[in-house]
Amino acid sequence: DVKVTQSSRYLVKRTGEKVFLECVQDMDHENMFWYRQDPGLGLRLIYFSYDVKMKEKGDIPEGYSVSREKKERFSLILESASTNQTSMYLCASNGQGSSYEQYFGPGTRLTVT
Amino acid sequence: QKEVEQNSGPLSVPEGAIASLNCTYSDRGSQSFFWYRQYSGKSPELIMSIYSNGDKEDGRFTAQLNKASQYVSLLIRDSQPSDSATYLCAVNKDRSARQLTFGSGTQLTVLP
Numbered sequence: 001d002v003k004v005t006q007s008s009r010y011l012v013k014r015t016g017e018k019v020f021l022e023c024v025q026d027m028d029h030e031n032m033f034w035y036r037q038d039p040g041l042g043l044r045l046i047y048f049s050y051d052v053k054m055k056e057k058g059d060i061p062e063g064y065s066v067s068r069e070k071k072e073r074f075s076l077i078l079e080s081a082s083t084n085q086t087s088m089y090l091c092a093s094n095g096q097g098s099s100y101e102q103y104f105g106p107g108t109r110l111t112v113t
Numbered sequence: 114q115k116e117v118e119q120n121s122g123p124l125s126v127p128e129g130a131i132a133s134l135n136c137t138y139s140d141r142g143s144q145s146f147f148w149y150r151q152y153s154g155k156s157p158e159l160i161m162s163i164y165s166n167g168d169k170e171d172g173r174f175t176a177q178l179n180k181a182s183q184y185v186s187l188l189i190r191d192s193q194p195s196d197s198a199t200y201l202c203a204v205n206k207d208r209s210a211r212q213l214t215f216g217s218g219t220q221l222t223v224l225p
Contacts (some may be wrong), residue, residue, distance in 0.1 A: 042215055
């Protein structure tokens with residue numbers, strides 16, 4: 001079974017703090033994704049990565065950056081957290097090939113106060 | 114027009130009935146289609162994938178795809194209260210992209 005883990009289930013940070021969210025997958029997947037999910041707005045793609053050190057902006061990259069130094073690990077960084085970044089953050093991964101099935105981690109509920 | 118559209122619901126069905134969830138998509142180049150189930154406070158869980166026209170059955174779930182009409186649906190037979198969740202339709206963005214585009218989800222409630 002695919003296993004995607006995220007570093008925290010719940011996180012509370014203060015405005016202006018630098019926040020790191022980490023995601024690890026154990027299936028040797030090439031592709032990894034960061035989404036945020038908000039009521040009424042659905043899943044929105046922040047960034048994704050096709051390979052180590054490769055990254056592509058998604059639909060809402062502003063205020064975020066990412067890092068992928070190892071194939072299994074994809075980090076989302078909030079450089080200076082703001083209250084409008086309070087959300088559920090979901091990491092997903094999939095492998096090369098035609099199926100594109102994405103598997104999600106358990107999510108991190110981030111609250112910025 | 115949204116790339117992937119779903120009826121937001123909420124959809125309520127009695128226990129034992131068939132729940133029908135619908136999804137339309139705008140990109141004719143899409144080739145891969147998925148249904149995810151998401152319980153409140155949890156992450157999406159993949160329950161069905163379909164790649165060719167027609168029906169695909171897996172237990173109580175049947176996915177139906179009609180590429181000509183750009184329409185994909187999910188039927189849940191013998192609905193159970195444990196099926197109460199939000200169901201997300203997802204479509205690969207285009208022929209070359211590894212990304213998925215998600216619908217906003219349909220909230221299903223199965224009434225005991």
